[in-house]
Amino acid sequence: MEIFIVVSIVGSILLGSFWLSFVLGRRKSKAGLGTLGGLWAAFTAILFFGMNQASGWDGLGYLVFLLGVSAPAGVGGLVGALIGWAGGNRAKNEQPSTGPRDIDTATVSR
Numbered sequence: 620m621e622i623f624i625v626v627s628i629v630g631s632i633l634l635g636s637f638w639l640s641f642v643l644g645r646r647k648s649k650a651g652l653g654t655l656g657g658l659w660a661a662f663t664a665i666l667f668f669g670m671n672q673a674s675g676w677d678g679l680g681y682l683v684f685l686l687g688v689s690a691p692a693g694v695g696g697l698v699g700a701l702i703g704w705a706g707g708n709r710a711k712n713e714q715p716s717t718g719p720r721d722i723d724t725a726t727v728s729r
Contacts, residue, residue: 629691636695646702652700659696683701 643651666689670681
């Protein structure tokens with residue numbers, strides 16, 4: 620049961636960062652993606668610094684956070700941004716459909 624909780628937390632972090640960066644990538648928000656990347660890099664640097672300064676077994680907690688929080692957030696953010704950015708290009712290049720439902724058949728009043 621405990622492993623299910625751990626996997627659920629890690630999975631929700633992965634999917635949450637994937638979704639947020641996907642939305643920002645789809646909108647081509649360089650500022651938003653840059654902010655997310657900067658926050659992730661700062662969080663990871665703080666964890667590395669804390670792990671370096673820890674003594675004994677205290678560094679193990681930092682390692683767990685690096686592997687369980689920072690790594691899934693980084694992977695989800697990178698993959699989501701790449702897929703969102705590529706999907707945004709495809710949606711922009713598609714032409715609107717001119718099927719029978721798109722034709723205006725309203726009568727013109729004279």
